[in-house]
Amino acid sequence: MNDDSVYDGLLGGDDSQWAFGTDFEDPLAGVDTTLPEGVDGAALAAYCLMLGDDALVLSHRLSEWCSNAPDLEEDIALANVALDLLGQARLLLARAAAADPSVVPVLPEGSPVPPEDALAFFRDQDAFRNVRLVEGDRGDFAVTTVRLLVASTWRLALMQRLATSRDAVLSAIAAKAVKELAYHRDHAARWVVTLGSGTEESRRRTEAALATVWPLRWELDRTHEVERTLAADGVAVDPADVAAEVDVLLDQVLAAAGLEVPEVKRTGGLGGRTGRDGVHTEALGKVLAEMQSVARAHPAGRW
Amino acid sequence: MTVRTGYADPRAVAAQVTDPEMPMLTLADLGVLRDVEVEGPGHVVVTITPTYSGCPAMATMRDDLVHALTDAGWSDVEVRVRLHPAWSTDWISDEGRRALREHGISPPGAAPRRDGPVPLNLMPTRRALTCPRCASPAVEVVSEFGPTACKASYRCTACLEPFEHVKEI
Numbered sequence: 001m002n003d004d005s006v007y008d009g010l011l012g013g014d015d016s017q018w019a020f021g022t023d024f025e026d027p028l029a030g031v032d033t034t035l036p037e038g039v040d041g042a043a044l045a046a047y048c049l050m051l052g053d054d055a056l057v058l059s060h061r062l063s064e065w066c067s068n069a070p071d072l073e074e075d076i077a078l079a080n081v082a083l084d085l086l087g088q089a090r091l092l093l094a095r096a097a098a099a100d101p102s103v104v105p106v107l108p109e110g111s112p113v114p115p116e117d118a119l120a121f122f123r124d125q126d127a128f129r130n131v132r133l134v135e136g137d138r139g140d141f142a143v144t145t146v147r148l149l150v151a152s153t154w155r156l157a158l159m160q161r162l163a164t165s166r167d168a169v170l171s172a173i174a175a176k177a178v179k180e181l182a183y184h185r186d187h188a189a190r191w192v193v194t195l196g197s198g199t200e201e202s203r204r205r206t207e208a209a210l211a212t213v214w215p216l217r218w219e220l221d222r223t224h225e226v227e228r229t230l231a232a233d234g235v236a237v238d239p240a241d242v243a244a245e246v247d248v249l250l251d252q253v254l255a256a257a258g259l260e261v262p263e264v265k266r267t268g269g270l271g272g273r274t275g276r277d278g279v280h281t282e283a284l285g286k287v288l289a290e291m292q293s294v295a296r297a298h299p300a301g302r303w
Numbered sequence: 304m305t306v307r308t309g310y311a312d313p314r315a316v317a318a319q320v321t322d323p324e325m326p327m328l329t330l331a332d333l334g335v336l337r338d339v340e341v342e343g344p345g346h347v348v349v350t351i352t353p354t355y356s357g358c359p360a361m362a363t364m365r366d367d368l369v370h371a372l373t374d375a376g377w378s379d380v381e382v383r384v385r386l387h388p389a390w391s392t393d394w395i396s397d398e399g400r401r402a403l404r405e406h407g408i409s410p411p412g413a414a415p416r417r418d419g420p421v422p423l424n425l426m427p428t429r430r431a432l433t434c435p436r437c438a439s440p441a442v443e444v445v446s447e448f449g450p451t452a453c454k455a456s457y458r459c460t461a462c463l464e465p466f467e468h469v470k471e472i
Contacts (some may be wrong), residue, residue, distance in 0.1 A: 003410060025362050030330060030350070073446035073456070080448045091386075172386035174322025176356055179472040180423045187447065190425055249423055256425055295367025 026114065028169070039235055045100035045235050046129065046166065046226045049119070050276055051128035051158075054090030056120055058151055061083035064138045077187060081148070084180040093119045098169075107120050109298045121295035125285050128276040131215040132267070135275070135284040142195055142202070142209035147293050149188035150213055153249050154180035154220045157242040157276035162203045166234040182303045189253045196257025206259060215267040221246075224276045304436045311375035313347040314339040320371050323363040327402040328366060333458075334394025337385050345378035355452045365378055376437050392453075392471050404435045409457065409468035434459035442466075 007010050036040050062082035068074035097104045097115030104115045105122035113121070134151055159181060162174035190290055195202040221243040223231075230236030273279045295301070317339045318331040330336040330351070337348035349368050353361050363383045372380040392411035395403075400410035409432050428447060434441050439461035447470070449456040454467040 025365055027353075027383060029388075030348075031386060073448065076450075077448035080452050083357040083359070084355060085357070087355060116404060118344060126316065160373035160420065168387065171304070172389065175355075176353075178417075178421070182354060183447065183470075185421075186424045189423060190427075193425055194463065245420060252423055253425070 026094070028094045028098060031169060033169055035099060036168075036233075036235065037232070038249045039167065039233055039291060042102075042236060043226050043230055044170075045096040046131040047102045047230050048092045048096035048099060048170070049103065050224070050226070051155075052089045052096060052157070053128045055092065056089035056285060057128070057130045057284065058134040058148075059083075060091060060169070060291055061136075061138045062144070064149070065144065069114075075213070075286070076130055078144070081184050084184065086182070088173065088177050089120070090116050090202065095173065095207050097297040107299050112302050113295070113299065119294070121246070121292045122299070125280055125288055127289055128280065128284060128288075129276050129278060130280075130284075131216070131219040132275040132279075132281055132284075133213065133219060135287060136212070139209065139212060141207055142205040143212055145188055145191045145195065146206065146209040148184065148254060149168065149192050150217055150220075150250065152181050152185040152188055154239075154242065154246050156185050157245045157249075158237050158239065161237040165236070166190040170235065185249075189256075192259070196254070196259040203259075204294070206257070207262070208257055210254075210259065210262045211264060214262045214264045219269075219274050219276070220265050222274070222276075226276075232262040237269055309378055313341060313349075313372055313375070313377060313403050314374045316371050316377075317349050317368055320364070320367050322369070323360045325403070325406075325408070327406045327408075328395075328399050330368070332394070332396045332399030332402065334390060334392075334399075335364060337367060339447070342381075343379070345376075346381070347372055347377045347379070348381045348383060350383045350385050352385050352388075354390045358452055360451075387403040390472075394467060395469070396449065403469065407435050407466055408454070409433075410433050411469040411471045414471045420444055428455075429469070430471075432457065432468060 035044065059082045062078050062085070065078040066075060066082075069078055093116035097119060100113070104118050107113055107118055107122065133147065136143075136147070156178065159174040159177045163171050163178060165171040165174065191207065195206040197203075221239050223238050223240050227236050227238055231238035251261065270279045313409070317336055318329055320330050320336075321332050322328045322330060322335075325333075327372050335354060337352050337434070340348045347371070351364065351368070369380045378397045393412045395411065403410045429446055429459050431440070434442055436437055437459060439459055440448050441460045442457050443460055445450060445456040445458050445465065447455050449467050453469055456465065456471050457468050458465045
């Protein structure tokens with residue numbers, strides 16, 4: 001009997017690290033990640049985690065539609081948007097790890113898991129800094145669409161300004177993200193118009209979606225201390241500076257859809273703290289349980 | 304750039320590596336390959352600019368570059384990423400555009416140039432395209448999203464064939 005396996009040698013003879021693949025590549029290989037003068041690495045890392053976690057969690061929620069979307073084209077569209085966001089998250093988490101290596105969870109010695117994966121798969125819920133808006137259940141197609149509209153409209157306006165950040169890595173990530181977010185936003189906006197002006201049922205669901213999503217909008221506009229400090233340094237964007245532009249755009253879309261801006265009560269934080277401080281809803285725990293369980297079962301695994 | 308005797312010209316080797324998703328295009332034609340420099344005996348540094356943030360083909364492109372250069376005798380091959388400026392379809396060469404069309408894929412038009420806020424577009428993206436098979440301008444978009452992140456799906460209403468179009472970014 002021949003014991004030779006085509007998989008021999010794939011892991012350099014060490015099969016204790018087997019998981020599902022072998023491919024690790026540093027997304028910032030060769031990129032100068034030196035901190036800009038006078039910038040605090042811990043603050044920059046926290047900021048990158050905010051923007052990276054928004055993208056990571058929204059990407060996960062969107063990818064839940066994979067094979068479940070209303071039609072094949074939409075299935076591909078949502079997967080495509082999710083993939084773009086995952087790519088942005090990967091770059092931002094890698095930037096966070098380079099800015100302050102102490103944010104990266106410590107894994108067993110010899111673990112080949114790269115820093116951005118350690119951040120995605122081995123942090124607990126209270127270390128995630130995404131807004132709560134992106135973590136809620138995917139809901140029906142209307143909820144997904146309205147949430148994508150709000151999240152991508154805000155993110156596009158923000159990334160456009162971030163493209164002039166004093167941090168060259170952040171500015172490059174942002175300039176690239178703008179190209180992608182422009183079609184994410186327009187895709188979501190077209191669907192909101194279609195749903196709002198479609199059938200009675202699609203309109204009813206879209207109104208319900210607005211009532212679900214709008215109470216969490218304010219978190220995007222609120223300036224966190226980290227954002228305030230870094231914005232003053234020319235590194236970050238103060239979300240207060242994009243709020244007006246976002247309002248105008250969302251009003252435009254809702255008007256075209258014949259929908260009213262809902263009057264809703266804000267979903268409160270916890271003693272003034274919100275997603276940006278690591279205060280989350282139960283929904284994020286469920287996302288992380290699904291996203292992280294396999295990685296956590298194989299902390300020394302190669303992927 | 305100095306080419307040491309005993310090694311194949313690394314620029315020529317790297318320029319022949321093809322895109323894993325669109326193998327009719329070399330990485331040079333795609334505009335992903337930005338620079339090839341010899342930094343020491345057997346040591347070559349290749350600089351690439353990723354296409355889309357989440358493009359899953361990037362890891363394969365790096366691997367293929369390393370393999371091609373290693374096979375050509377370069378013992379120490381390093382692939383570096385250059386994020387700025389961001390990749391644009393404007394970087395696809397004329398030869399690349401010709402190859403795309405020849406293989407039934409509609410090449411991109413000019414990428415949008417933006418100053419200030421990106422205007423909201425609630426209507427389908429308008430493009431003046433011709434069918435890569437029959438050259439008819441009578442085409443309609445099926446979906447802005449296609450089999451890879453970089454393509455939209457179209458249909459020719461003259462010859463009725465579906466085709467892919469590389470989106471302008």
